[in-house]
Amino acid sequence: MIIKVENLVKRYDGHTALDGLDFGVEAGDVFAFLGPNGAGKTTTIRILTAIIRADSGSVLIGGHDVFKEPAEVKKIINALPESSGYYEWMTGREYLGFFSDLYEGKTSTQDIRALLEAVGLHGKEDHLISSYSRGMKQRLGIARSLINRPKLLFLDEPTNGLDPIGRRDIHDLLIDLNRKHGTTIFLSTHLLDDVNRLCNRIAIINYGKIVRTGELEKMKGKGTIDDIFFTSTEGGTL
Amino acid sequence: MKTAYIMRKEIRESVLTSKGFLWYILTSVILSVLSYLFLTNSELSLLDQGQMLYMIMNFVTALGILIGVVSGSDAIAGEIERGTLEALLLSPASKTEIAAGKLAAALMNWCIIFVISIPYLFVVGKGGQNLLSGIVYLAVLGTLLAVIFSAFSMGLSARIKSMKNSLIVSFLIFLLAGSPIFLSAALRTTWFGRVLDLVNPFADAINTFDSVVVDSQGFSYQTGRIAIICGYAFLSLLFLKRSVSRLEM
Numbered sequence: 001m002i003i004k005v006e007n008l009v010k011r012y013d014g015h016t017a018l019d020g021l022d023f024g025v026e027a028g029d030v031f032a033f034l035g036p037n038g039a040g041k042t043t044t045i046r047i048l049t050a051i052i053r054a055d056s057g058s059v060l061i062g063g064h065d066v067f068k069e070p071a072e073v074k075k076i077i078n079a080l081p082e083s084s085g086y087y088e089w090m091t092g093r094e095y096l097g098f099f100s101d102l103y104e105g106k107t108s109t110q111d112i113r114a115l116l117e118a119v120g121l122h123g124k125e126d127h128l129i130s131s132y133s134r135g136m137k138q139r140l141g142i143a144r145s146l147i148n149r150p151k152l153l154f155l156d157e158p159t160n161g162l163d164p165i166g167r168r169d170i171h172d173l174l175i176d177l178n179r180k181h182g183t184t185i186f187l188s189t190h191l192l193d194d195v196n197r198l199c200n201r202i203a204i205i206n207y208g209k210i211v212r213t214g215e216l217e218k219m220k221g222k223g224t225i226d227d228i229f230f231t232s233t234e235g236g237t238l
Numbered sequence: 239m240k241t242a243y244i245m246r247k248e249i250r251e252s253v254l255t256s257k258g259f260l261w262y263i264l265t266s267v268i269l270s271v272l273s274y275l276f277l278t279n280s281e282l283s284l285l286d287q288g289q290m291l292y293m294i295m296n297f298v299t300a301l302g303i304l305i306g307v308v309s310g311s312d313a314i315a316g317e318i319e320r321g322t323l324e325a326l327l328l329s330p331a332s333k334t335e336i337a338a339g340k341l342a343a344a345l346m347n348w349c350i351i352f353v354i355s356i357p358y359l360f361v362v363g364k365g366g367q368n369l370l371s372g373i374v375y376l377a378v379l380g381t382l383l384a385v386i387f388s389a390f391s392m393g394l395s396a397r398i399k400s401m402k403n404s405l406i407v408s409f410l411i412f413l414l415a416g417s418p419i420f421l422s423a424a425l426r427t428t429w430f431g432r433v434l435d436l437v438n439p440f441a442d443a444i445n446t447f448d449s450v451v452v453d454s455q456g457f458s459y460q461t462g463r464i465a466i467i468c469g470y471a472f473l474s475l476l477f478l479k480r481s482v483s484r485l486e487m
């Protein structure tokens with residue numbers, strides 16, 4: 001298992017955001033993390049990527065304890081945060097160059113060019129980020145999250161705000177990553193279309209607890225994803 | 239190394255920008271006006287060289303503190319507000335390395351102001367016997383004060399996560415520290431005034447400048463005040479390190 005989460009608890013001044021979370025993700029999975037607004041998806045991703053601390057519980061990523069060895073974890077993961085800002089005064093190419101500099105095995109300029117091409121930003125790489133549209137920034141964010149060739153990629157609503165073509169492009173890119181490079185993808189999303197096209201396993205979180213988890217194909221026997229989502233999250237969080 | 243890359247980014251973001259240049263132009267305009275006044279105004283020119291030099295040094299130090307406070311407040315809270323911090327925290331750069339890079343860039347601002355001030359110090363202080371020691375003291379104490387105020391406001395901005403609020407708090411502290419300039423000399427010679435002067439790092443710096451360039455006193459007279467300033471620098475760095483290490487989104 002590449003992610004193993006046990007009894008994870010996170011409180012924000014009295015409010016319990018995660019209430020004893022338990023789940024695992026196998027290497028090679030494209031794992032959908034679903035749940036209503038405020039269920040705790042972003043909080044979970046932030047803990048798993050060593051951005052914030054939990055109050056109790058344990059998280060192993062690739063065998064490393066996130067709380068004790070965050071530096072080891074950061075080498076093998078990367079993430080696209082929920083609401084990411086960008087250094088608007090940089091060009092797309094400079095932005096990726098800046099982040100690649102922070103890693104030990106620097107990405108070559110050819111690789112950066114290839115990455116920009118893969119996310120569909122060719123022709124725009126030397127424009128200032130301030131001139132990018134929202135979808136272009138989202139693509140740049142995804143390129144940044146691939147800069148260290150992560151084994152495990154966290155995406156928090158990556159297709160949010162993208163047009164259907166943009167969404168399809170991102171889908172294709174993620175499918176490619178998963179099939180060709182074996183990248184494990186942890187995807188938080190509200191778009192059940194994302195889930196249907198990409199994922200093989202899902203977990204549904206509500207009120208900071210996992211309420212359903214399993215293989216998508218097996219779960220589908222009991223109705224559409226929408227049905228599963230609605231029956232599992234009745235009276236959902238907010 | 240990561241610290242250097244972050245510093246380079248910060249310098250491009252906040253030092254080598256039109257806003258940065260505005261600071262430097264403002265600095266040289268004000269210094270030009272001050273020097274011109276000193277050298278032409280018959281009443282002011284009754285001041286001796288040492289006193290004029292002392293006043294310019296105070297002004298340059300205050301400016302260094304001010305720019306440190308402004309860039310410190312923006313450093314971490316600004317990244318949180320613009321949503322860019324999470325990506326930075328995902329990188330292998332540790333929080334300490336990030337803070338160190340940002341602090342180094344903030345000090346870069348001070349260095350530029352110091353360099354701009356050197357010709358003015360020469361013009362105003364030429365012929366005075368304490369010019370060179372004045373410049374050395376300004377370089378050392380000005381740098382320490384820039385460290386103190388940038389590190390403090392940076393740590394504060396990591397804690398309260400709002401650029402505006404940390405700027406307001408740091409600016410108030412800046413005014414408080416600068417208040418001795420406005421107090422009358424008589425008030426400052428009371429025991430209470432002396433204690434206030436001693437615990438205030440800015441007052442310690444300008445009293446040291448006074449002692450060095452006006453009264454021509456040697457290093458042995460300055461050690462107490464310099465030790466206090468060093469103590470503040472150490473504490474502010476500790477505060478910054480603690481504040482960023484517990485930084486959460």
Ligand SMILES: Nc1ncnc2c1ncn2[C@@H]1O[C@H](COP(=O)(O)OP(=O)(O)OP(=O)(O)O)[C@@H](O)[C@H]1O
Pocket residue numbers: 012013015016017035036037038039040041042043044082238487
């Ligand atoms: N920094 C914070 N301070 C206080 N409460 C927070 C903070 N971040 C999240 N919360 C609370 O924790 C709970 C979980 O939030 P989280 O952002 O993880 O939800 P989510 O599942 O990502 O929701 P969404 O689908 O809207 O993105 C919510 O009740 C939220 O109000």
Ligand SMILES: [Mg+2]
Pocket residue numbers: 041042043082156
């Ligand atoms: Mg969220």
